[in-house]
Amino acid sequence: MPIRDNFVPGNILITGHPGVGKTTLVKQVIEQLRLDPVGFYTEEIREEGKRVGFRIKSLTPGLPRMEGVLARIGLDGPYHRGPYTINIRDMEDVGARALEEALSHRTLIVIDEIGNMEIVSQRFQAAVIASLESPRPVLGVIKYEPGPFVDRIRSRPDVEIIKLTRKHYKEVKSFVVKKVKQLII
Numbered sequence: 001m002p003i004r005d006n007f008v009p010g011n012i013l014i015t016g017h018p019g020v021g022k023t024t025l026v027k028q029v030i031e032q033l034r035l036d037p038v039g040f041y042t043e044e045i046r047e048e049g050k051r052v053g054f055r056i057k058s059l060t061p062g063l064p065r066m067e068g069v070l071a072r073i074g075l076d077g078p079y080h081r082g083p084y085t086i087n088i089r090d091m092e093d094v095g096a097r098a099l100e101e102a103l104s105h106r107t108l109i110v111i112d113e114i115g116n117m118e119i120v121s122q123r124f125q126a127a128v129i130a131s132l133e134s135p136r137p138v139l140g141v142i143k144y145e146p147g148p149f150v151d152r153i154r155s156r157p158d159v160e161i162i163k164l165t166r167k168h169y170k171e172v173k174s175f176v177v178k179k180v181k182q183l184i185i
Contacts, residue, residue, distance in 0.1 A: 011138040012179050013114070013153070016164035022141040023112050025164060029139065029176050030110070035184070037139070038102035039110035039131070040095050042070055056090060058098040059110055068094040071117055079120040092123050099127035103134050108184060111140035116147040125149055132156060137183035
């Protein structure tokens with residue numbers, strides 16, 4: 001089925017190299033548009049100036065657990081990506097559940113981020129797919145490097161991938177604000 005010239009994908013995913021400000025951009029867009037989104041975002045866990053893991057925080061109200069540890073150096077567990085052990089329990093109890101519950105809300109869904117850690121959880125992958133297929137718009141972050149799940153999401157016709165660089169941060173932010181406005185009207 002050909003895509004219309006005026007087609008606006010319902011899902012916007014920001015990509016770029018680590019450290020360019022993808023999560024910051026998503027947070028700034030939400031703040032600038034004064035949105036009250038659902039979903040989740042991640043934050044680095046730093047100790048003595050070094051990244052040692054990632055925290056996952058729900059934006060979806062009313063969950064039993066609103067935050068957890070997505071991955072961390074030194075955790076016990078069978079799933080590893082680079083130096084990090086993936087905490088599948090928190091990925092599912094906070095991240096997947098935030099997306100599952102987000103589907104009952106009539107607002108923007110935030111997914112930060114879609115990456116290769118998520119391949120260990122079928123429940124998380126299903127929640128991401130359900131969010132992208134829902135009538136709710138999605139603003140998210142997707143890992144820059146390829147991977148099986150990441151590539152599957154990138155190839156969807158209802159997803160627009162926008163690359164962020166430090167050099168073009170302001171321009172990309174303005175563009176994303178405009179796109180999100182089109183989706184939430």
